[in-house]
Amino acid sequence: MKRNLTSLLSALAAMSVLLLPGSAEAVPAFARQTGQNCVACHAGGQFPELTPYGRMFKLTGYTIGERTLPLSMMGVLTANKVKVADPAQGATQNGDLVFNTGSLFVAGKITDNIGGFAQITYNNYDGPNPDTGSFYGHTGSDNLDIRYADRLIDTNRDFIYGLTLNNNPGVQDVFHSVPAWGPATVPGSTGPGNGLTPILDNALGAQAAGIGAYAYWDKTVYAEVTGYKTGDGVFSFMTQGNGGQAYLKGTNPYVRVALTKEWGPHNAMVGLTHFDVHQYEADPSSPTDRYRDTGIDAQYQYLLDPYTLTATVARIHEGIDYGSGVPSATINSLRAKTSFTYQAKYGATLSYFNMTNNQMQESSGWTPEVFWTPVQYVRLGLQYTLFNKNEGVTDPRDPTGASILDAKSSNTLFFYVWGAY
Amino acid sequence: MNNVSITLALILAAIGTGCQTTPERSRNLNDPSVSGKTLAQQVCSNCHGIDGNSVNPNFPNLAEQQKDYFVDEIKEFKSHDRFDPAGFEYMWGLSRSLTEKQVGELAAYFAAQKNIPDKSADPKREAEGKLVFDQGVPAKNIPPCMACHGPEAAGNGTFPRLAGQHADYIMKQLTVFQRTDERPQGAVMKNVAHDLTPDNIANVAAFLSTLSKK
Numbered sequence: 001m002k003r004n005l006t007s008l009l010s011a012l013a014a015m016s017v018l019l020l021p022g023s024a025e026a027v028p029a030f031a032r033q034t035g036q037n038c039v040a041c042h043a044g045g046q047f048p049e050l051t052p053y054g055r056m057f058k059l060t061g062y063t064i065g066e067r068t069l070p071l072s073m074m075g076v077l078t079a080n081k082v083k084v085a086d087p088a089q090g091a092t093q094n095g096d097l098v099f100n101t102g103s104l105f106v107a108g109k110i111t112d113n114i115g116g117f118a119q120i121t122y123n124n125y126d127g128p129n130p131d132t133g134s135f136y137g138h139t140g141s142d143n144l145d146i147r148y149a150d151r152l153i154d155t156n157r158d159f160i161y162g163l164t165l166n167n168n169p170g171v172q173d174v175f176h177s178v179p180a181w182g183p184a185t186v187p188g189s190t191g192p193g194n195g196l197t198p199i200l201d202n203a204l205g206a207q208a209a210g211i212g213a214y215a216y217w218d219k220t221v222y223a224e225v226t227g228y229k230t231g232d233g234v235f236s237f238m239t240q241g242n243g244g245q246a247y248l249k250g251t252n253p254y255v256r257v258a259l260t261k262e263w264g265p266h267n268a269m270v271g272l273t274h275f276d277v278h279q280y281e282a283d284p285s286s287p288t289d290r291y292r293d294t295g296i297d298a299q300y301q302y303l304l305d306p307y308t309l310t311a312t313v314a315r316i317h318e319g320i321d322y323g324s325g326v327p328s329a330t331i332n333s334l335r336a337k338t339s340f341t342y343q344a345k346y347g348a349t350l351s352y353f354n355m356t357n358n359q360m361q362e363s364s365g366w367t368p369e370v371f372w373t374p375v376q377y378v379r380l381g382l383q384y385t386l387f388n389k390n391e392g393v394t395d396p397r398d399p400t401g402a403s404i405l406d407a408k409s410s411n412t413l414f415f416y417v418w419g420a421y
Numbered sequence: 422m423n424n425v426s427i428t429l430a431l432i433l434a435a436i437g438t439g440c441q442t443t444p445e446r447s448r449n450l451n452d453p454s455v456s457g458k459t460l461a462q463q464v465c466s467n468c469h470g471i472d473g474n475s476v477n478p479n480f481p482n483l484a485e486q487q488k489d490y491f492v493d494e495i496k497e498f499k500s501h502d503r504f505d506p507a508g509f510e511y512m513w514g515l516s517r518s519l520t521e522k523q524v525g526e527l528a529a530y531f532a533a534q535k536n537i538p539d540k541s542a543d544p545k546r547e548a549e550g551k552l553v554f555d556q557g558v559p560a561k562n563i564p565p566c567m568a569c570h571g572p573e574a575a576g577n578g579t580f581p582r583l584a585g586q587h588a589d590y591i592m593k594q595l596t597v598f599q600r601t602d603e604r605p606q607g608a609v610m611k612n613v614a615h616d617l618t619p620d621n622i623a624n625v626a627a628f629l630s631t632l633s634k635k
Contacts, residue, residue: 035514066451112447
């Protein structure tokens with residue numbers, strides 16, 4: 001504990017040096033481009049929850065503002081304490097404060113119609129070396145979204161249309177009910193445990209390459225169709241360094257529609273997503289599995305100084321037909337999250353997850369969190385994940401691997417310091 | 422990166438530079454050739470509404486706002502003299518490279534829109550607010566607001582229009598004047614707002630937000 005405190009204090013000291021007024025140019029690239037504070041685009045300054053304006057910034061191709069140095073950095077320190085920790089997972093479960101991930105963003109407007117962001121992430125705890133058991137770091141491409149957008153607007157009509165090139169189904173979305181931006185976006189935070197999640201839930205993140213077209217009409221109807229292919233060949237820059245390339249058969253359609261409305265300090269969205277994927281079990285000579293995901297999601301937001309509230313819920317149903325002839329599987333995912341901020345400084349969130357399936361790998365539970373944003377580029381948070389159910393987790397203390405842990409043993413306390421410059 | 426992806430990046434960049442938008446649909450805030458009207462539509466409308474009536478009361482209505490006052494405020498944002506939180510968080514950056522011509526065109530665009538006031542919701546409160554607006558609070562030496570903002574709160578020159586402004590926004594600004602020096606150009610308002618009670622503020626804001634005449 002003492003060691004944790006010392007390293008935390010030295011990390012904070014290092015950060016505060018970086019945040020001295022003299023380094024004002026070291027702000028995240030988008031904020032530099034518009035010259036605005038994070039709160040303009042992110043509700044109460046929390047990442048990633050977007051405000052209606054932040055959504056328009058993204059939908060109009062990240063082109064509002066002036067071109068500036070398109071570079072930003074993000075670093076995350078975490079301490080993760082699992083109730084019954086697996087010694088083989090070392091510092092990722094025993095509560096030590098560690099440097100978890102660092103990202104470099106290339107982000108900003110390129111022309112008046114084109115802009116985007118590409119994230120390259122160094123994961124300090126990518127995996128344990130099978131021989132030594134100690135963790136190694138690894139750098140790979142992370143989220144990427146580059147778009148072309150145009151907007152036809154006057155007092156009679158408002159029509160935004162555009163193209164997106166991205167590498168994670170859903171990362172192009174502007175709402176937070178989609179898994180790519182949903183609960184557990186803080187790097188390293190506890191997900192739904194051992195519960196199976198649908199392929200839409202980041203399974204193809206930095207593995208697939210998608211090109212899509214979208215339109216947003218009268219701030220009311222959003223529609224998009226994107227086709228995803230294997231992220232190899234010309235697209236390999238989007239999936240670099242992520243090992244174990246997933247191979248998709250042909251072009252796999254992702255369809256998204258959403259209805260939105262804004263009134264007074266409120267805004268809301270209901271949406272549908274459909275994703276139909278043919279994925280090879282291994283390389284392209286192996287049998288293909290077919291995943292059919294259908295999701296319904298909703299978001300409500302309230303923004304009135306000094307408060308913000310963002311609530312999301314998403315239900316995804318997935319049917320899987322295995323090419324190898326194994327009986328079909330069904331996965332259902334239900335996730336909800338509500339976050340609240342006060343004065344863009346203090347915040348709390350409550351997330352709920354419930355993963356059900358016919359594979360005996362169900363999980364459910366709650367994650368309450370409190371966080372503090374002392375300055376707009378730093379956030380400290382503490383969350384606790386309470387499992388009601390976490391099937392199929394074996395007891396690391398049992399060398400035979402036969403005994404199964406009860407759900408509570410997976411409860412996890414998670415602390416993070418998240419900085420972006 | 423392999424050669425293919427470098428080629429792709431170059432192709433994208435080439436396409437990018439090739440298909441510049443017409444300045445009529447640009448969101449570039451640092452291009453003097455883009456008109457104020459275009460910026461109003463492509464950028465400002467996101468928060469202030471395409472017709473200058475904002476949906477969220479965090480953002481002021483700009484429809485029918487006085488041109489001189491509008492220009493003054495942008496100048497204050499640009500020079501960082503106005504530093505109330507909402508002001509600097511949202512407006513410093515967006516205004517930093519606007520030319521005088523663009524600011525003039527933006528002012529003209531919004532002045533030409535039609536203000537849509539809120540519907541009356543609390544007649545009693547609004548009636549009490551009207552008293553403050555018309556007569557001030559003589560016991561506390563608070564002058565009538567109409568003396569400067571005009572009998573129908575339409576404003577004049579550098580005195581802003583208040584009629585049909587969001588109540589939340591009015592309350593926020595009155596609190597800024599009352600408690601801070603974050604709007605130095607509004608020093609006169611500091612004296613006015615000094616002794617207003619929270620109730621006075623809520624009443625006059627409710628009245629003004631429903632006021633429709635020009």
